[in-house]
Each structure stands twice: as structure tokens, then as C-alpha cells.
Amino acid sequence: MKILKLSIKNLKERYFVYIIIALQVWIAVFAFNTSLGQLKLYTFTKNLIANSKLSDSVYICFDNYDFSKDVELYEKYLKKLINVKNIYHIEGISMFFENSNLNFDCFMYSDGLEDNIKYKLSSGQWLSNKKIVGNVNPVIIPYSMSYKYKVGDKITAFADVEKKVKVAMEVVGILEKPEYTLCMNIGGDIDLNDLLSISENTIISGKIKDEQGNFIHGFIQPGRVVTIDNLKNKDATVLQWKNELNGICSLQTIEELKEAYDIRIKDKVSQQMVINFILFLLVTAGLGGNSLLSSFRQIREYSIYYMCGASWKTCMSIRLITDLIVIVTPAVISFAFLKISTELLSKSDLIIDINNFIITLGLIIIVFLISSLIVLSRLYRLGPISIIRRYE
Amino acid sequence: MSFIIEAINISKIYNEGSNSQVHALRNVSINIKKGDFIAIRGRSGSGKSTLLNVLGCLDRVTSGKIIIDNIDISRNKDKKLSLIRNKKMGFVLQDFGLIGGRTVLDNVSIPLVFGDVKQREIKGKCMEALKLVGVDEFAKKIVNQLSGGQKQRVAIARAIVNNPEVILADEPTGALDTHTAIEILEMLKHLNKNGKTLIIVSHDNIVCNYCNRTVNISDGSITVS
Numbered sequence: 001m002k003i004l005k006l007s008i009k010n011l012k013e014r015y016f017v018y019i020i021i022a023l024q025v026w027i028a029v030f031a032f033n034t035s036l037g038q039l040k041l042y043t044f045t046k047n048l049i050a051n052s053k054l055s056d057s058v059y060i061c062f063d064n065y066d067f068s069k070d071v072e073l074y075e076k077y078l079k080k081l082i083n084v085k086n087i088y089h090i091e092g093i094s095m096f097f098e099n100s101n102l103n104f105d106c107f108m109y110s111d112g113l114e115d116n117i118k119y120k121l122s123s124g125q126w127l128s129n130k131k132i133v134g135n136v137n138p139v140i141i142p143y144s145m146s147y148k149y150k151v152g153d154k155i156t157a158f159a160d161v162e163k164k165v166k167v168a169m170e171v172v173g174i175l176e177k178p179e180y181t182l183c184m185n186i187g188g189d190i191d192l193n194d195l196l197s198i199s200e201n202t203i204i205s206g207k208i209k210d211e212q213g214n215f216i217h218g219f220i221q222p223g224r225v226v227t228i229d230n231l232k233n234k235d236a237t238v239l240q241w242k243n244e245l246n247g248i249c250s251l252q253t254i255e256e257l258k259e260a261y262d263i264r265i266k267d268k269v270s271q272q273m274v275i276n277f278i279l280f281l282l283v284t285a286g287l288g289g290n291s292l293l294s295s296f297r298q299i300r301e302y303s304i305y306y307m308c309g310a311s312w313k314t315c316m317s318i319r320l321i322t323d324l325i326v327i328v329t330p331a332v333i334s335f336a337f338l339k340i341s342t343e344l345l346s347k348s349d350l351i352i353d354i355n356n357f358i359i360t361l362g363l364i365i366i367v368f369l370i371s372s373l374i375v376l377s378r379l380y381r382l383g384p385i386s387i388i389r390r391y392e
Numbered sequence: 393m394s395f396i397i398e399a400i401n402i403s404k405i406y407n408e409g410s411n412s413q414v415h416a417l418r419n420v421s422i423n424i425k426k427g428d429f430i431a432i433r434g435r436s437g438s439g440k441s442t443l444l445n446v447l448g449c450l451d452r453v454t455s456g457k458i459i460i461d462n463i464d465i466s467r468n469k470d471k472k473l474s475l476i477r478n479k480k481m482g483f484v485l486q487d488f489g490l491i492g493g494r495t496v497l498d499n500v501s502i503p504l505v506f507g508d509v510k511q512r513e514i515k516g517k518c519m520e521a522l523k524l525v526g527v528d529e530f531a532k533k534i535v536n537q538l539s540g541g542q543k544q545r546v547a548i549a550r551a552i553v554n555n556p557e558v559i560l561a562d563e564p565t566g567a568l569d570t571h572t573a574i575e576i577l578e579m580l581k582h583l584n585k586n587g588k589t590l591i592i593v594s595h596d597n598i599v600c601n602y603c604n605r606t607v608n609i610s611d612g613s614i615t616v617s
Contacts, residue, residue, distance in 0.1 A: 002505055013493055304489055307450065308550070309478025309506040311470045383451050385441060385562055388489045 003314065006305075007321040010298065017294050022330040024287040028280055029334040029360050035276035036356040091218030095203075096163060098156040105202040106139075106157075108218050124151040124173030127206050135213050138172040140204040146174045159208075159216050166211045169203070288367045295319065295375035302376070303384035316376060323368045331361050395459070396557055396589050397424040397447055402456030404442050404612075416442040418612040419456070424591065426557065429584045431600040432593045434609035440593045441562060443609060447591060448481050448560045449473040461557075478507050482551030484580075486563035488543040492536040496527065496546050499535055503554040521549040525579060541572035548579060552588070559583065561592045565599060577602045 011018055091108040109127070122143060130138035141149055149155065149171050159165040208216045302315040310318075335357045379387055404417040416439045424430060424447075434440040445451040446458060449465060452473075457466045460476060468476075482503075483489065490499045500518040509517065522528040525545040530538060535546065544564065551559050561580065565573035573596075581602055584590050592599055600606045608615045 006505070301491055304491060304502065305506065306474075307477065307483050307489065308503040309474050309554075311474035313470065314474070314506065383445055385445060385450065385483075385485065388485055389487055 003317045003321055006318050007325065010301070010318070010322050011325060014294065014297070017290070017297075018326050021287065021290050021294065021326050024283050024290065025327055025330040025364060026334040028283040028287060028364055029331045029357070030338060031276045031280040031283060032360040032363070033335065033338055033356050035273050035280060036359065037353075038273045038276070040353070040356070093159060093208075093216065093218035095157040095159055095167065096161070098158065098166075104157075106208065106218070107202055107204050108208055108216075109204065109206055111206070120176040121173040122146065122176040124171065126173060127204070130172045132207075132209055135209050135211055136168045136170050137205055137208045139169045140173040140175060141171050142175050142202055144201070145203075150174075155203075159210065165216065167208060167216065168211060169205070169208075175204075284364065284367055287364065288371050291323070291368050291371040292374060295372055299375050299379055299387055302379055303387040306379070306384045307388075312376070312380065315379070316372070319372045319376065323365075323372060327361070327364055327368060331357075331364065394426055395423045396426045396428075396461060397422075397591075398457075398459040399423075399443075399447065400457040400459070402446060402453040402458060404439075404446060404451070405454045408454060416612050417446070417453070420609075420612070420614055421456075422447075422607060422614065424558075424589060426589055427584070427587060428605060429581070429590045429603045430592065431603035431606045432591065432609060433595055433600055433606055435595065438609045439612040440609050442612075444560055444562055444591065444593045448483060448558075449476045474506075478503055478554065480556050480558055482554065482556040482559045484544070484547050484551050484559060484561040484564045486566035488540075488547045488567070490535045490543055490547060490550075493534065495532055495534055496522065496538070496549075497531045499546060500550045500553050502550060507554055509554075517553055518549070521553040522546070524552065525549045540568050541575060544568060544572070544576050545579070548576070548583075552583065556588075558589045558591065561590065561594075563594055563596075564592060565594070565596060570598075573598065 090110070093106050093108065094103050095106050096103045121140070124140070127138055127140060132138065136154070139155070141155075151171050151174065153171045155169040155171065157167050157169065159167050210216055298319075302310075302319070305315055305318070306312070382390070399420060399422045401419045401421055402417055403415070403419055406414040406416055420439075420443065422443075432440045432443055442451070446453050449460075449468075453466055457464050459465070460480065465473065465476060497515065497518050500521055501514050504514045504517060519528055519531060522531055525548050527538075527542055527545045527549065530542060530546070535543060538546065544567075547564075548559075559580070564580070565576055568576060577599065580590055580592070590603075592603060594600065
């Protein structure tokens with residue numbers, strides 16, 4: 001208790017220095033977690049593709065037309081696309097909760113698609129095991145909604161802004177974190193961050209019926225058409241499709257996507273990663289320097305404590321507790337800030353987790369320990385009286 | 393004869409075994425009785441501060457024995473030495489050795505904080521010590537606001553607050569003018585008359601005149617005792 005009191009007294013006396021150190025800890029945690037988060041996103045996405053059932057798939061990507069400006073043309077080509085054998089697609093619709101104005105996205109997977117894309121669930125069952133019974137539609141909710149709903153709960157929503165088309169849904173499964181939704185972007189710039197974008201406000205379902213028993217049609221966004229086909233002769237099929245869809249869209253295999261990923265995303269992520277890592281190194285070096293200076297300023301104080309009856313262990317404990325307060329408090333706040341901000345930004349590029357935080361904290365603590373040890377070893381070597389004289 | 397401190401053939405070597413090895417003390421033997429008022433005199437670098445350090449349990453000897461109150465402390469571990477420093481020793485330094493940004497009361501309470509004194513007793517004991525050296529009115533003042541003489545009185549108050557048997561002073565008048573130096577020496581003499589053992593390191597003849605015994609040290613060896 002007395003050690004804690006002395007540490008707090010020390011903090012109060014040098015609050016300005018410690019505020020600067022705390023700020024540096026904040027930046028270091030932010031930079032290193034961002035860096036590790038990007039690295040993790042890169043490996044996570046790469047592993048996801050590598051382990052995906054989609055390895056024999058061919059993706060259709062519209063890249064010649066801006067379909068958002070020409071709906072008719074889009075519909076025309078879409079029909080043509082859907083006529084191609086084994087095309088799977090995802091229809092999207094915005095829905096409104098019954099008792100509030102809040103809306104959410106519902107992704108309706110075409111028949112058979114859900115069997116190919118089985119996301120990991122934290123609880124419940126996948127859609128293919130459930131059928132629509134009495135116009136109640138089975139849905140999978142994202143993890144972010146799990147605080148409100150559990151498996152078996154009913155959700156009533158409207159499929160239109162006027163709130164006339166009522167839809168009854170039953171939660172059959174909850175996605176495990178991190179949630180991701182398969183989708184693609186228009187424009188040939190295939191970005192696997194978008195392909196496997198993290199979405200926290202999306203319910204997944206199969207075909208959906210309203211209360212009257214009518215099927216609801218969503219909008220098949222240009223980037224959201226997906227083909228999954230275990231093609232025996234992929235190259236021949238690709239060629240055939242390319243001819244058929246000539247001028248409408250491009251076709252890309254998973255290998256081409258991976259290549260695009262490696263060229264574009266890896267470079268982008270690694271650049272950001274390196275910048276953040278350099279920032280972390282710079283800040284940590286500054287942190288070490290500041291910690292060293294701060295320790296040297298206090299070396300006289302420790303000498304006085306030692307002279308008055310404190311042991312080496314006590315002096316080190318005072319230093320350690322002061323350091324821990326200065327490191328852990330801003331580090332936790334910084335991590336919480338990072339976590340909350342990435343949670344709020346649904347399309348964040350980062351994966352922030354506790355392991356990265358622990359690694360960062362460990363590195364900062366090592367820097368502090370080294371600087372403290374340098375100072376205390378000086379006290380040990382010179383003796384307290386010499387120190388008091390020299391550091392007057 | 394009861395000795396409070398006995399140093400038997402003590403040697404202190406810094407950086408032992410390396411090229412920069414320094415023999416600070418060479419086979420020094422010294423006995424200090426309870427109630428002694430001793431001056432250790434010597435030139436700069438003669439080893440007098442090292443002798444004070446080892447007698448005050450601030451440093452360990454390389455060889456030889458140091459016996460305090462009939463207990464050999466030469467091989468004691470850090471924790472035991474810190475206990476001895478806390479209970480039996482008080483230190484007064486040339487540069488006062490005070491924490492400038494803290495109050496007088498905070499400074500004087502340091503030995504009590506590291507001892508087993510109850511929190512509620514600390515203030516009372518500090519005030520008592522401050523009163524004894526005549527600076528109780530400055531208890532709440534920040535040390536940096538005091539004059540040199542007042543600071544040294546505060547340092548003496550801190551040295552005696554735990555009621556130690558021995559007070560070790562390293563050039564206690566070195567940073568003071570002659571008038572204040574004499575005041576401080578009178579105070580130390582008064583403490584000695586009240587039963588405290590005093591060991592003063594100094595090269596000042598005035599200081600030595602106040603002591604009842606002078607030990608001269610040169611090149612790490614005692615020349616005259």
C-alpha cells in the first residue's frame with residue numbers, strides 16, 4: 001500500500017511528463033495494433049480464400065457498364081446471366097424493424113448457394129436445414145445482433161418504406177465473429193476486402209415470403225452476382241461464357257482473384273502496415289527515451305528512499321507500479337477506442353483483437369523495464385550518496 | 393567496552409577484476425563506541441565517503457567484517473541492511489538530500505513510511521523531530537522555498553525522526569556559510585550530548601574541533617586515529 005501511495009505521489013508530482021508518456025503509449029498501441037490488424041486481415045482473407053469451397057468457382061464481374069445508371073440494360077443482362085447454367089446470386093433488400101425506424105439489410109441467397117457458403121455459426125443451424133413454415137422465414141443474424149435476439153426468436157419487419165409488406169422471420173442461427181458477406185463490386189477493380197467485406201448489419205436468408213405468402217424480390221446489385229460451380233472443364237466454360245456475355249461483363253477465376261489480391265491488396269495493406277510499424281518504432285523509441293529521462297530524474301528520489309531504509313526491491317516496485325499505471329491506463333483506453341471505432345465503422349479494414357493488444361503492451365512494458373533497469377543499475381553502481389550529489 | 397560499530401580489516405574494491413579496478417579502502421579497522429562524536433578526515437578521493445557508505449550499510453565491503461550492535465552484517469542481504477539503515481542509522485548530507493518539490497513534512501516522514509510506523513503516528517513524530525531542530529513552523533512549506541540552513545535542519549530532523557542510534561553526516565556544513573555551519577554543528581553536538589553517536593566525514597578543521605575523536609584517512613587506509 002505504501003508503495004502504491006508513493007507511486008501515485010510520484011505521478012502527481014510529474015504529471016506533465018507522464019501525460020506525454022501516456023500520449024506516446026496511446027499512439028504506440030494505436031499504431032502497432034493497426035499494423036498487426038492489417039497483417040491479420042491479410043492472412044485472414046488469404047486463409048479464407050485458400051480454405052474456401054469456392055476454389056473451383058468462376059466469378060462474373062460486370063466491368064463494362066455502369067448499371068446503376070441504366071437499370072433496363074442491367075435487367076437485360078442479368079436475365080441473360082441467370083440463364084447461364086449454375087449461376088447463383090444474392091438479392092439484397094433493405095428492411096425496417098416493426099417497432100422502430102431502424103433498418104437492416106437482408107441478403108437473400110439463391111437456392112443452393114447457401115449449401116456452398118456455410119459461414120461459421122456461434123449457435124443454431126445453417127439455413128439449408130430449415131424451411132419456410134407458415135410464411136415464417138428462417139434467417140441467420142449477425143453476431144452484432146446476438147445481444148438482442150437468440151435462436152428461436154421471432155423478428156417482424158417490413159420490406160418497404162411504407163411498411164405495407166410485412167415479413168415474419170425466425171432466428172435459426174447466429175454468425176460467429178467476424179461476420180462476412182460474399183459480395184463483389186462493379187468495375188473490374190476486384191477487391192477482396194469487398195468480396196469478403198465485414199458486415200455487421202446484415203441478415204442472411206434464403207428466399208423470403210411475406211405474410212400473404214408472396215415471394216419478395218430484392219435487388220441483385222451488379223457486384224453481388226456470384227457463380228459457384230464445380231466445373232469439370234472450367235477453361236472451356238469460361239470461354240463459352242465469355243463469348244455469350246461478350247461485352248457485358250468479364251469473367252474471373254478464383255486464381256485471378258487471388259492474383260489481383262496479391263498485387264493490389266497486399267501492396268496496399270503492406271504499405272499501410274509498414275507505415276504504422278515505423279510509426280510504432282519511432283513512438284516506442286521516443287517512449288523509451290522519455291522513460292529513461294523520467295527515470296533519471298527520479299534516480300535521486302530513489303537514492304533518498306534507499307538511504308532512509310528502502311530496499312532495492314522496494315525502489316524497483318515503486319518504479320514498476322508507476323510504470324504500470326502510466327502504461328496500462330492509456331493502453332487500455334487506446335485499445336478500447338480502436339475497438340469501438342472499428343466496430344462502429346462496419347467496413348473497417350482492420351481486425352483488432354486482444355492478442356495484438358497483449359503483444360503491444362508486452363513490447364511497451366519491455367521498453368519501460370529496460371529503461372528502468374538502466375537507471376536502477378546506475379543507482380546500484382554509484383551508490384545513493386554519489387547519486388544525490390550528482391543529480392542535485 | 394561496548395562498540396556500536398566495529399569495522400575489522402575492511403576493504404572495498406570497485407570494479408574488481410577489471411582494468412579500472414579501484415582500491416577505495418585497504419584493510420581498515422575502526423571501532424566506534426556508543427555516544428562517540430567522530431570526524432573522518434581526508435582529501436578528496438581518500439576513501440572517507442566509501443568508509444561512511446559501508447559503515448552506514450549503504451554499500452557492502454569486499455572483504456573484512458562490519459559488526460553493528462554485536463551482529464556481523466557484512467554478508468547480510470539487501471532487505472536486512474535496509475532494516476538496519478531504517479532503524480539504526482540517520483543520514484545528513486552536504487547537499488541535504490531532500491526532495492525539493494515536496495513539503496518539509498513529506499521529507500521528514502520518509503524513514504517512517506519505510507518503517508513500520510502507523511500512518512496516524514507519522515505526523516506527530518515528524519512534528520516532534522522538526523520542533524527539536526527548530527523548524528516546525530515550516531512543516532507545510534515546500535523544501536525549495538527554504539534557505540540552506542533551514543534545509544539542513546530539515547535533513548537533521550529526517551535523520552533523527554526514527555530515533556536511530558547513529559547519525560552519519562557527509563560534509564554537513566559544506567554548503568553552508570560559517571555562521572549557519574556553526575549553528576548546525578552546535579545542533580549535532582547537542583544530539584551527541586543526548587546520547588546519539590555521530591560520525592562526520594569532513595575536511596574542515598572547524599568540524600573536527602567539535603568532535604571528540606578524529607580519524608584521518610589517506611589512500612584508503614587510516615593514518616591517524
